[in-house]
Amino acid sequence: EVQLVESGGGFIQPGGSLRLSCAASGFTFSSYGMTWVRQAPGKGLEWVSSISGSGGGTYYADSVKGRFTISRDNSKNTQYLQMNSLRAEDTAVYYCARVATYSYDVWGKGTTVTVSS
Amino acid sequence: QSALTQPASVSGSPGQSITISCTGTSSDVGAYNYVSWYQQHPGKAPKLMIYDVSNRPSGVSNRFSGSKSGNTASLTISGLQAEDEADYYCSSYSSSDTRVFGGGTKLTVL
Numbered sequence: 001e002v003q004l005v006e007s008g009g010g011f012i013q014p015g016g017s018l019r020l021s022c023a024a025s026g027f028t029f030s031s032y033g034m035t036w037v038r039q040a041p042g043k044g045l046e047w048v049s050s051i052s053g054s055g056g057g058t059y060y061a062d063s064v065k066g067r068f069t070i071s072r073d074n075s076k077n078t079q080y081l082q083m084n085s086l087r088a089e090d091t092a093v094y095y096c097a098r099v100a101t102y103s104y105d106v107w108g109k110g111t112t113v114t115v116s117s
Numbered sequence: 118q119s120a121l122t123q124p125a126s127v128s129g130s131p132g133q134s135i136t137i138s139c140t141g142t143s144s145d146v147g148a149y150n151y152v153s154w155y156q157q158h159p160g161k162a163p164k165l166m167i168y169d170v171s172n173r174p175s176g177v178s179n180r181f182s183g184s185k186s187g188n189t190a191s192l193t194i195s196g197l198q199a200e201d202e203a204d205y206y207c208s209s210y211s212s213s214d215t216r217v218f219g220g221g222t223k224l225t226v227l
Contacts, residue, residue, distance in 0.1 A: 035216075037163075044120070044221035045155070045163065045206050050214070059214045095162055102151035102210045103168035110162060 002026035002106050004096045009111030012086055020081040020111060022096030027106075030054070030074040033099035036081050038092035039110075046092075050099060051079060064090075086115045121146065121207055121219035128225040134195040137222045139207030140188060145217055147188035151210035154183060154192045157221075158203045166205075167192060194224070202226040 008020040022034070035050040049070040050059045058070050067086075072079040079096065091114050097104035122140040129135040139146065139154075146152055152170045155163035165174050167183035170190060180195045190209070194201055207219040 037218075044204075045157075045208075045218045047208070047216040047218055050216065057214070061215065097163075100165075100168065102149075103153035103165055103208070104155075104163075105165045105168070105174060107162040107164070 002098075004098065004106055004108035006094065006096045006108045006111035009094065009113045011114045011116065013117055014087060014115055016086050016115070017082070017084045018086065018113060020083065020094055020096075020113070022079045022081075022108060024077045024079070024098070027098070029072075029077040033057075034072060034079045035097050035099055035104060036070065036079075037095045037097055037104070038090075038113075039095070040089070040092040043092075048094070049081065083113070086113075088115050091115045119217070121209060121217055123205075123207060123219040123222045125220070126223045126225065128227055129194075129197045130227045131197050131199065133197050134193060135197060135224065136194075137192045137205055137207075137224070139190040139192070139209075139219050141190075141209055141217070142188055145209040145211040146185065146190050148212070149210045150185065152183065152185055152190040153208045154181075155206045155208065156201075156203045157206065163206065197226055199226050 003025045005023045036048040051070045069082040093110040095110045096108040098106040154167040157163045170185045171183040205222045
């Protein structure tokens with residue numbers, strides 16, 4: 001069964017750092033690009049970042065560029081999102097998703113990040 | 118990276134058809150045939166319903182269809198059913214290898 005499981009969310013103060021993980025199973029991980037999409041409470045979906053299958057290409061939304069870093073370890077079938085200098089507006093459910101050319105065909109259940117003092 | 122424009126809400130009765138629009142620009146929707154649509158029920162993860170403007174993934178009902186004209190893409194749901202009640206989001210590939218989502222549309226089945 002194709003599956004994505006996020007972890008690493010939690011409660012963090014503004015200015016703090018957090019690293020999210022997404023463990024993949026049931027498919028050849030290195031053959032697919034991966035992405036992070038977030039959803040603030042009561043709001044819509046927002047694309048955050050994507051990474052190519054090899055990890056050689058990384059892409060970021062303007063809202064997180066310079067603060068977030070996406071990476072992957074194909075030997076562990078896991079992708080990561082390192083989030084630094086967190087702000088209140090980064091509070092959201094963070095979803096990991098598999099990239100199927102130009103759409104997202106498999107999604108995890110999400111992990112919640114709350115940034116508050 | 119401005120969000121695509123969707124109506125906040127649409128509604129229809131069981132058996133009817135509805136269409137949700139998704140308006141972008143010549144840098145995203147108008148430039149590429151890479152529009153996708155996602156269904157999200159409350160408290161659940163999004164589900165891919167349409168990819169590359171008009172293609173349905175395996176397992177998605179043929180009551181769902183997609184199209185595009187210029188800078189506007191559309192999702193049509195025919196033969197509305199109660200389980201179609203959900204939020205729907207469009208997404209498009211954009212310049213510089215970025216992606217953009219629409220603001221979302223709440224579908225109510227009356």
